[in-house]
Amino acid sequence: MAKLSLAALVPLRSDIAHKVSELDQEREKNAFCVYVKGEQAEEPTRSFALITEELEEAREDFRVIDELIHSANLAHKITWNNQEISLFTAMQIAKHMRKEAASLKRYGSMKKEELNTGGYFNGGDKTITRAMYDIEKARESGLKLERKVKRLSQLIEDECHNIFLEFPQAEKYIELED
Template identity: 30%
Template sequence: MNQITLAEALNIRHILSKRIRELIEELEENSTVEVEKNHPIPVLVRDLTKIENELSKVRADFRKLDFLMQKANVENTISIENEEMSITEAIEYAKQLRAEVQLCKSFATKKERIQPMYGSENIIVEKLYFDPEEYRTKALKLERKVTRLSGLIDAKNFTINIPFDGTDYY
């Protein structure tokens, strides 16, 4: 059986997903036709059975490829900062780090606000419990870390082979 890298599998999975949507659209478009009364129905270039059969094959290939990708992501590991983790765990960690970067950037832009109270001479001051500069610095460090992590994941994807024949799609 042919082998593809996990990186190629990502591309093929995208192609398969797109092809499934296209075939469903084709089914919907070819399911009806408007003709004048007592006129023959035109012959389809591809009848519904052919489209359904192709859709069934593409869906089966998608399921198989998805399983093989998930299996490879669980069985293979990367190491970052002396910590070994599966690719699946590393992908989730990268998502969490990106969310933390956004939160830190949000805190980094906060400022104390002074607001007069309506109908009063009193003033409300919104104080910060933190130093925005610390969060800016933390965001930069986390961005570097998530960039390194993403690079490690991408590099690993090019070294892992999975048994899948993608010649029909790639």
Template identity: 35%
Template structure:
């Protein structure tokens, strides 16, 4: 039985989700057959019950893997900006930093002042930024840099954490 790192578990979870989807499609294929009335049922490579059995086994492994990952993400910590954060919190912070960077990029790409068309009767209307777009462009770069640094710390930590999960039947 081989264990796997938390980083490998993230990949395996994706593999298992894909396999579950494939088996659900196979269930649809083997559940029904089209045939002439009165003719003999065609032989199938696998029965619906065999596919159900396989999908149940994979779902059980998926749940176990999910539980182990959640436990590891809660129990283990990463250092970031002088703080110790649980991995689960660090993942959320990285997501928030990326969202903040996206919003700041929008403001950073804005014009300081734009002439608006279709307003008023011959009176020019302008849309004026109440901030410095260049300042927000720089802030966006910094937020993205922080998010990348945090993501790298999370990834590094994920490779050092070993989960007690038998991955031999999948890898």
């Protein structure tokens, strides 16, 4: 029985999704043939029925691995800010933290004041855009949040390497060691 870490299952899920896409394209290509009337049609090397069967199997494998990964992400916990949270919650927090860190760093790169030359919306008048926040504080907050999210991501990654799940279908897609 193939037991893989959660960290190994995530890229395997992507591989299976890619396989589904390849089979879907192959079936589309082999579904029809164009030939001149009176001449022999060139038969594809793999039949529509065989490709459809493989496609259905790959789609089922994708559903199984997807559910396995989602269940593990909900069932397993890490400690963050003195709280036990699921891997799923931790991943959501990390995603939001990354977005906020990027926003704060962008705000931190702005000028305190900027002169705007006349434009259509202000009747051609020159205007000044002034930042209504502390630019340096925003930059520092963004950098601090970036370091914090790196720590959270490392905790998630470490936990994913410690969780092992059975996925017998893995042998269809990757070579497993004995």
